[in-house]
Amino acid sequence: MNRRPADNPVAATVSALLIPFMQIYALYLIAHGDLGPGGGFQGGAIFAASLILRAIVFGLDREEERRLDNIAGLLAASGVLVYGGIGLLCMLRGGAFLEYPALPFADPKTAYHLGIYGIEIGVGLAVAGAMLLLFMKTAGSRDD
């Protein structure tokens, strides 16, 4: 990870301490989206921001950049797939689009809770992927 330690020791040290915390915090925000003020959008944004910070401070080599580009596109697409998939699953089970109690769980309350939870995960994936894609496409390497 520490590819350019001499570049700026302060930024490198603080980032190395901060990045794992940011990623855990992003997962916390996504997981508590239905209870607190967080949610999929904020969690996804923080998760993408942690990877952007890593790219700014430590830099990426060509292989990492290519891989991150692929993963970002995959994340954004799979987030939309999760969101739309849950919505369409509700319709397949006889409800309206995103009518959570129609989901195949025993208790409608559980179905409601898990439905919102799945939606938050989908939003988080899509936002993280889209933010990473925006960063990679605007700040990518010189010979793009």
Next chain:
Amino acid sequence: MFEAAALAVLTAAAVTLSRALTGPSIYDRILAVNVMGTKTVALLALIGFVYERPHFLDIAIVYALINFIATIAFLRYRERGDLRI
């Protein structure tokens, strides 16, 4: 007491904003924006206490994290002329 603290933070933020607007060098402006973010974090925490909604602390942490990244990105852009990674 929380209201008085919020007023103090707002006053400090106003002074900081004047530095961001008039600052002769770009580093004054970057530092002013960074301090402004710190004031926002303090103000969010105070609002959370005043309205007794501890969830505001979560938002404050988010703001602190984004603020740090913004400063790093500004300075890196200033140093190199681009953000190429």
